[in-house]
Amino acid sequence: MQTSTRYTDGGGINLPKGLIRTLKARAVLIDMEEGVVNELLQGPLRDVFDNKQLISDVSGSGNNWAVGYKQYGNQYRDHILDILRKTAEHCDSLQCFFLIHSMGGGTGSGLGTYVLSLLEDEFPEVYRFVTSVYPSAEDDVITSPYNSVLAMKELTEHADCVLPIENQSLVDIINKINQVASSGKMAAAVKVRSTLASSQTEVKRQEKPFDAMNNIVANLLLNLTSSSRFEGSLNMDLNEITMNLVPFPRLHYLVSSLTPLYTLADVNIPTRRLDQMFTDAFSKDHQLMHADPKRNLYLACALMVRGNVQISDLRRNIERLKPSLQFVSWNREGWKTSLCSIPPVGHTHSLLALANNTCVKSTFTDLKDRFVKLYKRKAHIHHYLHVDGMEQSCFTEATNSLQSLIEEYNQLDATKGQILNNVPRLSIAM
Template sequence: MTQSIVIQVGQCGNQIGCRFWDLALREHAAHNKNGVYDDSLSSFFLNVDSRHEHPVSIRVGDGKSKVRTLKARAVLIDMEEGVVNELLKGSVGELFDHRQLITDVSGCGNNWAVGNKVYGVRYREHISECVRRAAEQCDCLQCFFITHSMGGGTGSGVGTSILQLLQDDYPDVYRFVTPVYPSNDDDVITSPYNSVLAMHQLTEYADCVLPVENQALSEICEKINQALPTDNFGKRVYGATGKAKAGTAISSSDAGSGKKGSEKPFDQMNNIVANLLLNLTSSSRFEGSLNVDLNEISTNLVPFPKIHYLVASQTPLYSLLDLKLPPRRLDQMFTDAFSREYQLLKADPKNSMYLACALMCRGNVEISDIRRNIDRLRPSLKFIHWNTDGWKTGLCSVPPVGQPYSLLALGNNTCVRHTFSDLRDRFSRLYKRKAHLHHYTNVDGMEMSLFSESLESLSSLINEYEQLEKTVPESIPRLQIAR
């Protein structure tokens, strides 16, 4: 069984990580009724002797019983300590080894240069040591998952400096990144600078990137809320108690806060991203008739090294038990997965070119169901001519908690160029006027050339997608038989 390490960076990355660990524990508890540490749990959790932390033992007969406890295979990093401190006070706080936490007090001031050139350099050895410690506790380390935002300073700056560190120290271990892109009306004025500077690093050092957009998440949450039935007084009915079930896409548990039942503004959105990671790693954690390894995703969905941005969509959008919504019909679930309303990125794949696509199913689904729906959907999807059969399918037998089945679709599609073009336009509007540049150039180690290099890297990436979209089948001359 392979293992993976989650590296949570910045406020956004740690809040997503908090929801991931909470929901992962719920899934494993539902599947592992006896509470036995097995290969499934070992993929993201470490089974340690708690006496190492608390030197208290219980005598049984003439011997001492070993008290075991779960620890997350995680490294938590934030240059403001508030979010990590709240996480430690929550219901999943005991999962984290305090030696795997790296915090500061001043923050990065929404400045990529401060995060990358100041804190990234200052804490490089400390981060390297934490990652090394986590890696040494793995029997077969396969993947790093990095969660962070693109618009802030710590997530974009420190997060991408870690990518370069992992490339240097662990070149053979896959690097999957889930970055959260700011919406067009983001309240951080410098977010276009931070995002474009970070994208240069993502393009160079990541193996797979699953971009998530704040605006798309916000619209998904609104869609779920509107779909809920109402009572006689017009209030949304979440379940038998009239309240949202903890851990659903509608509400969160107290995992990220010291107060029972409290809910943060972005908890609903973070749950959706956490479910993305759960579905992505389901085959690594549970048995299935057609399991997809993480390395297969990179191998099958990334035809060229830098074309590794995957558009994710998933259905159902909610999780767990207490939503009064009937399960979607199986065929409808496949249709939904190719609908814009179910994507975590605001884009339109159907009117763009697919380079490859993965369908990762969980639960009561047969291989024949997948094949039937691929045949049904294929005519409406445009695949590039040299990979018309570019489908990767996976089937994990363990469904999400409270659902009979689920589907995660990952598409390597040229539609991402529109998202990147919008980001480039926002960057250019600031850069042409040299607005706010002095906040970056005043940072030691930050050079103006990085702006032009990052912009050129993004433009080159957009151009590659445009060229792929324009690709037409080459006419192959037919063999002429001499008469």
């Protein structure tokens, strides 16, 4: 008896295994540890990626931003540019670049932000979206505060839009789903061979369930790009996100929240009421970073809905939520909405909310405090200064850039309840 494996594109369309081999992702995969890339090449998606689009080394970056940015950046610059150009040439209509990287390690923070600057130089007219995974306070990489702060300077200067995601938030979300799945009440809801269940259908007991965490980030990108892939009555161009949500060029960090989250964990949860979905999107439990937007100031907000939802449903819920949200005085109607007709597999509707909110400063402040704690003792600084082109002034410039960013958010927070004439003079994005 022959069986055929089928894949899904996130919109409910099944693809035969034979077809998946003819499809190639327009993606460049870079990691200075060949083991990570080799693992991908042995996984179920190995046929999607072209070997010519993979760049790897042997030793890794040693959790050192300077090695990733200064050493490997210079070493692989021409090779990376060549692959980027060839990949971009295959696009009929190049809308933007997505850069996905971690902030705590050396390659993700260093070489990742180096690639970001290359994209700006090579394709200055194409928007650059960055999904950055921030380390938790208990991160096992001791130099992660250095790497993150050094990378933050590059993100602030060279990215058009950044979606910060905290590792700890992902862990907390998965733990909550695990608790629901193992409580007995929802045990039957966990799908066999899902990210939460083993082949014996028992709930996994993983301290760091990376597959499930990565699925959350993948689902964020699926929702973000749904308007470009499917039909809808009110589709949103990707470039409209930056145009509508970033009034000041440096303040381009967006808080993202997803609902339902259970799609990501392969849990069969009954569909919740439509209005509840909008309420959940503004709940802390559905955010991908620890912050409290309701206590801070909104500059703008985007609601990206998938499924059988009407424009009247959107308007009704926006009016219902408005009283509990504080918007800047000069942009009280700062809502951007999109409706895509195709829902995620297994659900009637879903929602991705993107908020440009001053609450992100709490994450940046915590990161700066952890940096200062290490830097005061000059701990591990010599590992960075041994790299050619790296100077101690790089640390000073990075902390000054981060502090300036925090102060800009503080200035806006200080305008709560004030009239337009008292808004501080910040640079307006053109």
